[in-house]
Structures are given as C-alpha cells and as structure tokens.
Amino acid sequence: MGGTWSVKIPRLATTSPSADELQGQIQSLLNKLDGTLSLWKPESALCKFNRSTSTDWHEVPPELADIVEQSLVISRQTDGAFDITVAPLVLLWGFGPRDFHLPPSPPSDSTIAQALPLVGHHRLHARRNPPAIRKDIAGVQIDLGAIGKGYAADAVAAHLDGLGITDYLIDLGGQLKSRGHSLSSPAWPIGIEEPTHDTRRILLTVDLHDQSIATSGDYHNFYDAGGKRYCHEIDPRTGRPVVDGPAAVSVLHASGATADAFATAFMVLGVDDGIRLADRLGIAALFVRRTTGSFTLHPTPGFPWRSDAR
Ligand code: ADP
Numbered sequence: 001m002g003g004t005w006s007v008k009i010p011r012l013a014t015t016s017p018s019a020d021e022l023q024g025q026i027q028s029l030l031n032k033l034d035g036t037l038s039l040w041k042p043e044s045a046l047c048k049f050n051r052s053t054s055t056d057w058h059e060v061p062p063e064l065a066d067i068v069e070q071s072l073v074i075s076r077q078t079d080g081a082f083d084i085t086v087a088p089l090v091l092l093w094g095f096g097p098r099d100f101h102l103p104p105s106p107p108s109d110s111t112i113a114q115a116l117p118l119v120g121h122h123r124l125h126a127r128r129n130p131p132a133i134r135k136d137i138a139g140v141q142i143d144l145g146a147i148g149k150g151y152a153a154d155a156v157a158a159h160l161d162g163l164g165i166t167d168y169l170i171d172l173g174g175q176l177k178s179r180g181h182s183l184s185s186p187a188w189p190i191g192i193e194e195p196t197h198d199t200r201r202i203l204l205t206v207d208l209h210d211q212s213i214a215t216s217g218d219y220h221n222f223y224d225a226g227g228k229r230y231c232h233e234i235d236p237r238t239g240r241p242v243v244d245g246p247a248a249v250s251v252l253h254a255s256g257a258t259a260d261a262f263a264t265a266f267m268v269l270g271v272d273d274g275i276r277l278a279d280r281l282g283i284a285a286l287f288v289r290r291t292t293g294s295f296t297l298h299p300t301p302g303f304p305w306r307s308d309a310r
C-alpha cells in the first residue's frame, strides 16, 4: 500500500501475545491483504481481475469481494465522486504503476476521452457467496488506493479485538483507527497536520473515541507540470485531477474503510457539495481550504475539534 504502519497499545495483559508476536501477526495479516488488493503486485487477485477481459463472474478472495461491495455502496452514496473504477484515469495521470525513470505528465484530451467510458461504478458488480466480482465491459479496472488503507486498519482492529485488546491506536499510512484510551487520556488525542508538503505543523487536535479518522489532501501526492499542480484525487466525472478543491478533508467514522473513502469523495465534491452530503449522511468531517498564506476550516457540526489548538 506504499506506506508504513504502526500500532500503539498502552499496556498488554499478561494473557496477551507479546509485542513481538503481535507485530508478526499484524505484519502477516497486512502482507496477505496487500498481496490480494495491491495494484503494484502483478500477481495480486486485483491485478488478475484487472487484466481479465471476461465479463463473467470472476472468483476472488473474500476480502476483495467485500472491499468492492463496500466501495460500490459508497459510490452510490456519493453519486460517483468515489469510484474505484477510476483506475485507467489514475494510470493515465501518472499516479499508478508507471515508468519512474520518466517524470509524469498530463495526458492529452483525446486519451482522457478514450478512458472515460471505462470508468463507472455501475459497470462493476460484487457478490459475497461465493466471493466473486464481475465487470460489464472488458476494459474496467479497479484501483483501491482510496479505501485499501482504511480497510486494512479495520482488519487489524478486528484482529486486536479478537485477542481481547481493548486499547489501541492503529496508523496505516496516515489513516488512524482507535479503541479505548491512550496512556494519558481517556481517548486518543491525535493531530491533524497542516496541508503543506514542506512543513509538518499541527493544525488542530481531535480526540478519537473508538473511531477512525482519514485525511485526503492535495499536498502529499502531486506533481507540477506546465505551471499547474496535479493531485492524485481524480474526479471520475471529468477524468481530471481535482482543481481548486479543498487542500484537505478529514473524516471521522466507525469504519476505517468508510472514513478513507469519504475523505477522497469529499476532495472530489469540494467544500459546498461535500458539507451538504456530510450533513445529509450524518458524517463528521473537516474541510480545510487554502487561502493566501493561511487556511480556513469548515467543520461539520459533529466534528469534535478542540478550539484551543489554534
Ligand atoms: P491517500 O492515499 O493519500 O490517503 P486518498 O485516500 O485520497 O489518498 O487516495 C487517493 C488514491 O485513490 C489515488 O492515488 C488513486 O489511486 C485513487 N483515487 C483517486 N481518485 C479517486 C476517486 N475519485 N475515487 C476512488 N479512488 C480514487
């Protein structure tokens, strides 16, 4: 998934596996998920499905059917702003596996127009029993970059819950999931960083209570070409990276996968449409807009930010 992970557990019961054992268990769980869901491993179940040109049901490991099913629900909720069939566009814009010896450059209008008909969540289907996924047209491909880390955080949490561990903070490439409390606080206080690529300053702090928080932004994964900045959140409706969108969006949710996916969807929808949808669905989110030399914060009413942090 192209990132690092950490898990903090303030104290382990004597009956619990040791820290070393837990680290090994979590690493193998993540290796297994990555081996199934990765776009960067040619032998992953995901890549095999992407290469397949068949429009019949394609049997996959249960995790892949499950994450596709969850993704399709969120696509419907966001009217297609979140859409894992965006893969051909992600590749065209240079944010997927590519020749890293060459700098990425924006594709031509005609290549975008050719790729757009392959993008659309209604062309993808999932079933759980037996686990399988299916595409309506041969060229449909999936990219789980906007939901995989949150999904994996949910899987690590389920593993720790199964061992009876009641307090933890999971960090999977910046998508966080917590339960219980930290050493010094009845929740897990976490910092949201300023959406700038060259500094690491905390913008504000939130207390995580048995929740996940995910942040998407235009400041980590982007490139400049021809005087323009291209970020890796792609608007499936236009086939182009989000322009003039929020600098960052953070989403709180019980589910890590949902938080991760909605953070990306809200980047695509922008502040006004994003806040309207968050309100309607009862999702707590913080939209951060870049202004000259500063940031303006647009939290939904339920977003529990601490005003003392700024
Ligand atoms: P990060 O990986 O930095 O947390 P995101 O969660 O926003 O960022 O995921 C961005 C990635 O998701 C892109 O690199 C791409 O692989 C994929 N992606 C881009 N746009 C969309 C979209 N509209 N819907 C679903 N996935 C997307």
Ligand code: MG
Pocket (backbone or CB within 6 Å): 145, 146, 147, 214, 216, 259, 260, 261, 262, 263, 264
């Ligand atoms: Mg995301």
